[in-house]
Amino acid sequence: MDCVAGVFREVDARILLLTFPKSSVMQIKQILVSVCSFCFLSITMSSYAAGTSPEIDTRPLLRIGYIERSFSPFERKGFQDTFEYLQRELPQYRIRIQNYLVRDLERGVRNNEFEFFIGASGFYRRVFRRGLKDLATMTTPMAPDPNEAVGTVFMVPNDSPIKTVADMRGKRAAANFERGFSGVYVPLGEVAAQGYDPDNFFNEIVAAGSPMKKLLLAVQDGRAEIALARACTVEELKQTEPELVAQFRPIGLKANDGQFACLRSTDLYPNWTFVATTMAPWQASRDFTVALLSMPPTKDGVAWGVASDFLKADELYKTLRAGPYAYLRIQSVGDFLQKYWPFIVLFLMAVVGMMWHGRRVSHLVDVRTRELRQSIQKEKDAMQEVQSTKERLSQFERVSVIGAMSSLLAHEINGPVSAISNSCNALDRYLQDDDQHSPLIDKTVQLVLRQCERITSIVTQVRRYARHEDLAREPIELGSALEKIVSVMQMRYRKVKFELRRPPEDVSICWNPLEFELCLTNVMKNGAEACQVQNEAKVRVVLTRHEYTAEIAVLDNGQTDAKTLENASVPLRSGKKSGLGLGLLIVRTLIERASGNFSIVREAGHTVARIRLPLTETNNGADAG
Structure with missing residues (x-):
């Protein structure tokens, strides 16, 4: 099915319909031979690619990229014969041919997707800076010189007013591809050689595709006024479509001084070239070169030689400031x-x-x-x-x-x-x-x-x-004072969470600030040290305002037992290694001297230390009011 699809992709059904009743028996035989040859080649290549032997094929794989759409029917048959010949002459390699579009083949060269490729001389020179080496160039009976084989012929309808190259200015031209060498660059090179600006010569270049018949049909359909046909394709089409070709005439023809036997309107350039990429092993490049140059001409006269003049293609790109010379277009800021x-x-x-x-x-x-x-x-x-x-x-x-x-x-x-x-x-x-x-x-x-x-x-x-009879007392706002002490204690005991609960109104007492700070710090310190071994150590300080007194309760969730609390109230007896047993004694003494009282008990799983102190007269007055 792939073989048949490939044939109908290249042989337009309209050609068969137009030519079958009017073509000679010889022409029909040529078409059938081409179809059978193409199918045979596809089957052969498929068998080599898929492998018919159950054993693992250890031969080196060599991939050949090519652009099948760019070939004329004559050239396609010549390449089929060449691939078959390489398969026979180089059995030490597994050869796989891969069909590409022009842009895909250029990407493949850039990405090292194959070892060899077949391309037009213009394509080869356009990507030449990527480290490529030409091995052989095709020769044909109509173009036996590999250096002068590719050109373009300008075709217009017989009734067209276009007579010369100058008359083509401002017209629409049909080419095979947008960046085709023989379809675009070669014609523009001739325009430049005759003194015209190639960038603004044509009004539009229409990409009509391949084969060449599509260019003539594009002109007949009104999409273009000129067909930029590759040289020798007119002669090939004339054998199968004589009536179609008869409706067109060439303009700007050049004389053939050498062996070239086709109509042309431009200079000639090297033919299709077999190129080795940087992926090709040197032994394979040597073997392919020897095989191609030793290949006898096919029955259609296709052979391979050595092109020695790619300079013309380079000069063409330089003149057009295209391809590798596109940088020449930048002549000013x-x-x-x-x-x-x-x-x-x-x-x-x-x-x-x-x-x-x-x-x-x-x-x-x-x-x-x-x-x-x-x-x-x-x-x-x-x-x-x-x-x-x-x-x-x-x-x-x-x-x-x-x-x-x-x-x-x-x-x-x-x-x-x-x-x-x-x-x-x-x-x-x-x-x-x-x-x-x-x-x-x-x-x-x-x-x-x-x-x-x-x-x-x-x-x-x-x-x-x-008795510290000389220590002065002053009003202390308990809320802010406790916040300061809790903040300091939180920094000292980072593993313990301190929480302060206070009423919204101010609660004031009269006491010496230093004694107040000493007492509260001592009580909070004892609570923090008692609970810091817990997983969620917590000390809660609760300030409560009563009618005449203020109560400060310090609760911790430590596991302090009743005996430990009893010993804590006895002077010079401490449960801590570094303690003297005087801390709570000092606290009790200072609180009682401030007319307050101190107690420490165990309630609901918490140790609660309570300090009660009388409110200041201002607070009492507020209560009374």
Whole structure:
């Protein structure tokens, strides 16, 4: 089915309908021979590509790309014979032929999709800069010189007013492809050779396709006024479509000085060329070159030779400033802008976008850097404040410990000192009635009495110091003060979540701020250390305002038992390795001195430390109002 489809793709059904009743028996036989040959070649190639042997074929695979639509029927038969010959002469290779369109073949060369390809000399030179090497060039009976085989003949209807090349100016021309070498570039080269501007000579070039008959039909249909036919295709079509060809005449014909036997209106260029790409192994290039140059002419006279003059194709592209010489069109800044303005606009947009992106990124980096520095500085300041507060509270705690110990010692030592003093006074009265005792005893008793008085004086001074009679009291707004302490404690104990609940109105007491801070910090610290081993350690501080008092409750979810709480209330007894057992004693002492009370209990799975303090007169007045 592929074979039949390929045949009907190239042999237009209209040709068969037009020619069958009027063609000779010989012409019909030629068509049938071409059909059978093409089918045989397709079947042969398919068998080689698919492989008929169950064994794995380890022969090197060599792919040959070609443009079947560009071939004339005569050339197609010559290529079929050539492929069959290569299969026979080079059995050490697996040869696969691949059909392409013009643009696809150029892409295949660029992407290294095959080892060899067959292309027009113009196509070969257009992609020559990609590292290609011509191996052989086709020769035919009508064009035996491989250097002079491809040209163009200008065909117009017999009744057309166009007589010369100059008359074609401003007309519509039909070509095989938009970028066809013989259909577009060669005719434009002739236009340029006669002194005209090839870029603006034709009004339009219509891509009518292949074979050449389609060009003549495009002129008959009114789509074009001139057919730019490849040389020798007119002679081939005349054998099968003599009446169609008879309706047209050539213009601008050139004389054939050499062996070229076809009508032409332009200069001649090398024929179809077999080219090796950079993918071809050197041994395969050698074997293909030898095989092609050694191939005997086919029964139609097709053979392969060596083209030595591709310079004409290069000069054609240079004249037209096309193909590899397209850069010659840029002769001024205006040309450059006109040709590349879309890319220039995209480039400028990309540059502007990159500049904007760079500035944006730089700005974001500056902002993030500034925020990071501020955050680091805030953390440093907070840590310094925490350290300063810690040192200040530690110092005050030591002073409070001394005061508490002094109060304890002063309270407890008064009893023994009073007993000693009373005993000495009794002994002194007794000795006054006894004149027989030694004077040394009197001196000793008086010394003991004086020392007891001194001890009493020292104790009195220590108790006065312990009472901090010189520490001033001032109003404290509990809400804001607790927020500050909770914030500091949160930074010290990051694994513990601190939560403060306070009423919306202000709650004020009168106390020394340092003593207040020491007491609340100590209580919160104990709560945090008690619960920090929990998975969700939490300390909740609740401020409640009553009628005459303010209550501060510190709750933690630590697993503190009742015995531990009982020991915590006993002086000099602590459950912590580094503790002295004086913390809660100091807290209780300071709170009671501020006319408040302190308690610590276990309620509903939480340890609750409560501090009650009297409100200031302002708060009481507000309540009364």
